[in-house]
Amino acid sequence: MGFICAVNNVNKTYRFKGSDVETRALNDISLSIEEGGFVAIAGPSGSGKTTLLNILGGLDAPTSGSVIVDQTDLAGLNAAEMSEFRLHKIGFIFQAYNLISTLSAYENAEYVSLLQGAPKDRRLFEARQIFKDLGMEAYLKRRPTQLSAGQQQRVAVARAILARPKLILADEPTANLDSRTGSDLIDLMAVMNKTLGLTFIFATHDKMVMEKAHRLILLHDGKITQDIAQ
Amino acid sequence: MLTFIKIAWRNILRNRARSFITIAAVAAGLCALIFLKGFVDGADHQMVANYTDLFVGHIQVHKAGFQKSMGLDKSINNEETIAAVLRKTPAVAAFTPRIKEFALISSPESSSGILLIGVDPERERTVTTLHKKIRAGSFLSAGDNDKIVIGRQLAENLKVAPGDKVVIMGQAFDGSIAASAYIVAGLVEAGAEDLDKNLALITLRAAQDLFVMENRISEVAVKTHSLDDIDATAQNLRDRFGRKNFEALSWKDISPMTYQWLQFDQVFTSLILFIVLLVVAGGILNTILMGVLERTKEFGIMLALGTKPSQIIRMVAAESFFLGLAGAGLGTLAGAGIVLVCGRTGIDLSALSQALNNFYIGSVIYPLFRPVSIAVYAGIVLFLSIAISVFPAIKASRLSPIEAIRS
Numbered sequence: 001m002g003f004i005c006a007v008n009n010v011n012k013t014y015r016f017k018g019s020d021v022e023t024r025a026l027n028d029i030s031l032s033i034e035e036g037g038f039v040a041i042a043g044p045s046g047s048g049k050t051t052l053l054n055i056l057g058g059l060d061a062p063t064s065g066s067v068i069v070d071q072t073d074l075a076g077l078n079a080a081e082m083s084e085f086r087l088h089k090i091g092f093i094f095q096a097y098n099l100i101s102t103l104s105a106y107e108n109a110e111y112v113s114l115l116q117g118a119p120k121d122r123r124l125f126e127a128r129q130i131f132k133d134l135g136m137e138a139y140l141k142r143r144p145t146q147l148s149a150g151q152q153q154r155v156a157v158a159r160a161i162l163a164r165p166k167l168i169l170a171d172e173p174t175a176n177l178d179s180r181t182g183s184d185l186i187d188l189m190a191v192m193n194k195t196l197g198l199t200f201i202f203a204t205h206d207k208m209v210m211e212k213a214h215r216l217i218l219l220h221d222g223k224i225t226q227d228i229a230q
Numbered sequence: 231m232l233t234f235i236k237i238a239w240r241n242i243l244r245n246r247a248r249s250f251i252t253i254a255a256v257a258a259g260l261c262a263l264i265f266l267k268g269f270v271d272g273a274d275h276q277m278v279a280n281y282t283d284l285f286v287g288h289i290q291v292h293k294a295g296f297q298k299s300m301g302l303d304k305s306i307n308n309e310e311t312i313a314a315v316l317r318k319t320p321a322v323a324a325f326t327p328r329i330k331e332f333a334l335i336s337s338p339e340s341s342s343g344i345l346l347i348g349v350d351p352e353r354e355r356t357v358t359t360l361h362k363k364i365r366a367g368s369f370l371s372a373g374d375n376d377k378i379v380i381g382r383q384l385a386e387n388l389k390v391a392p393g394d395k396v397v398i399m400g401q402a403f404d405g406s407i408a409a410s411a412y413i414v415a416g417l418v419e420a421g422a423e424d425l426d427k428n429l430a431l432i433t434l435r436a437a438q439d440l441f442v443m444e445n446r447i448s449e450v451a452v453k454t455h456s457l458d459d460i461d462a463t464a465q466n467l468r469d470r471f472g473r474k475n476f477e478a479l480s481w482k483d484i485s486p487m488t489y490q491w492l493q494f495d496q497v498f499t500s501l502i503l504f505i506v507l508l509v510v511a512g513g514i515l516n517t518i519l520m521g522v523l524e525r526t527k528e529f530g531i532m533l534a535l536g537t538k539p540s541q542i543i544r545m546v547a548a549e550s551f552f553l554g555l556a557g558a559g560l561g562t563l564a565g566a567g568i569v570l571v572c573g574r575t576g577i578d579l580s581a582l583s584q585a586l587n588n589f590y591i592g593s594v595i596y597p598l599f600r601p602v603s604i605a606v607y608a609g610i611v612l613f614l615s616i617a618i619s620v621f622p623a624i625k626a627s628r629l630s631p632i633e634a635i636r637s
């Protein structure tokens with residue numbers, strides 16, 4: 001099985017504006033993720049999980065080292081190409097769901113596939129299917145504020161999946177959910193992973209998520225301390 | 231694209247209070263612009279109408295060179311040639327022949343230099359409003375060849391009243407001394423000092439007899455159907471008469487000072503309108519910018535998901551366009567409505583100022599309804615509301631997704 005992404009000797013240091021104080025968020029990270037993986041990146045707060053996901057998703061650039069996603073070296077992309085890259089290759093699921101508040105659940109779910117230019121009937125068909133799989137058929141027309149936390153995060157999952165990305169990056173997707181809802185959500189994603197062959201990478205410090213992952217990478221102070229297949 | 235229009239539209243609905251304030255501000259600003267413009271146009275129109283109606287007329291036809299140096303030597307002996315052309319010009323509503331010459335007026339008490347006008351009492355009424363400005367006695371009637379109407383101020387200086395006798399002296403067409411006595415029929419108060427001090431009117435026949443001119447005249451004063459017709463008609467008459475024989479002058483040529491004053495007034499008004507426009511623009515900028523800042527996180531999400539910066543710009547611009555369109559629509563309706571209603575009823579400023587009469591405006595102003603200028607202002611405001619959104623739109627499109635989402 002091939003690798004969907006690889007980072008080599010990636011460093012990321014943040015320098016606060018107008019000071020010499022530097023934070024080393026990632027310290028010489030090298031890592032490959034297999035296609036179809038269901039991977040958790042775990043570690044305490046401040047260990048660099050979000051930074052790593054942002055770099056993999058083309059939202060941030062490393063200070064040094066190379067990042068290759070789906071055979072594309074991200075260092076070679078300009079801003080417009082990076083935006084295009086995110087649109088077509090990456091699905092994002094955020095801790096705070098981050099739905100567009102003026103759009104309905106259905107409109108949020110189809111947002112990215114619509115930007116991709118997918119035909120309307122395909123979007124509608126696939127969205128119906130996914131909402132059914134997520135147990136959300138009744139909520140297609142609701143606005144985000146009319147949905148519970150778990151329901152909002154399911155819409156976010158639908159949005160990421162409908163775009164048919166190469167890689168779904170989920171930054172602490174269960175952190176704002178109660179354990180039962182969080183567990184159900186991860187199970188749903190596991191099903192998507194299995195049936196659609198989608199690659200998921202989670203940043204998490206939720207034990208339950210770590211247990212359900214097929215591979216667990218532990219980060220500490222920007223360094224990988226363990227990498228366990230399970 | 232439709233999605234961004236949809237999102238823009240829903241953003242407007244989402245923050246109804248802010249949208250309402252923006253729309254109201256645009257509408258109020260545009261309404262004020264339209265009203266001010268209508269008011270000033272109305273005042274200017276009245277000023278020109280009253281000024282020209284009083285004495286000058288819209289157009290004057292003279293023998294060529296008369297305007298430069300007025301004199302009986304530049305009188306017209308073929309009035310019928312001019313009359314024939316004027317009768318065939320559709321824009322001409324009425325015209326009247328006159329004699330115009332400087333002379334000396336004397337009473338037992340005093341004497342004074344005057345501008346003596348010989349008028350056809352009946353036809354003069356169709357071109358000017360002098361007959362309505364009689365403050366004592368009466369205006370001339372046909373056949374009143376031994377009567378004279380003089381300015382009220384002049385009568386005071388001469389210490390004469392209606393019924394008194396005055397003597398006019400001047401130089402006749404043949405160079406001899408012209409002198410004759412007249413009974414004061416009435417006193418005219420035009421409200422313009424130069425006229426009230428210097429004007430004296432006798433009948434055309436009396437003037438022709440006084441100056442021994444037979445049927446010669448000095449000028450034909452013309453009234454057109456509308457002030458808007460004046461320039462074109464004057465040009466038309468110039469073309470027909472040819473420059474060598476006659477001069478056809480609009481009131482602007484005859485009273486360049488008055489015309490310049492009017493132009494200054496319009497520049498000044500434009501400046502005020504421009505300032506109002508700036509205030510309106512500032513209001514739009516403020517609300518759009520606030521709306522953008524409020525949604526920083528949402529723009530961050532959109533950018534993170536792969537939305538192009540240009541799409542964000544279009545979305546913000548569309549939002550601004552909707553607000554501008556609603557505001558401009560309401561403002562146009564309100565402004566046009568107010569101008570139309572006030573144009574009927576008039577706005578009475580007599581409580582505020584008596585001075586307006588001195589500018590020929592009159593104390594009741596009727597705003598002028600001009601669809602073209604209303605459309606122009608509506609267009610400018612609409613354009614501004616889009617142009618102004620460019621800055622906040624670019625700001626939104628350049629956000630860093632990570633920072634925006636974290637905020």
Ligand SMILES: Nc1ncnc2c1ncn2[C@@H]1O[C@H](COP(=O)(O)OP(=O)(O)O)[C@@H](O)[C@H]1O
Binds near residue numbers: 025045050051052
């Ligand atoms: N924009 C930033 N500017 C400065 N320091 C940052 C920034 N983002 C993250 N950091 C720092 O980098 C380190 C890693 O942060 P992060 O990747 O968010 O960790 P995690 O997601 O594991 O909690 C932390 O010390 C954090 O304070």
Ligand SMILES: [Mg+2]
Binds near residue numbers: 049051203
């Ligand atoms: Mg984090």
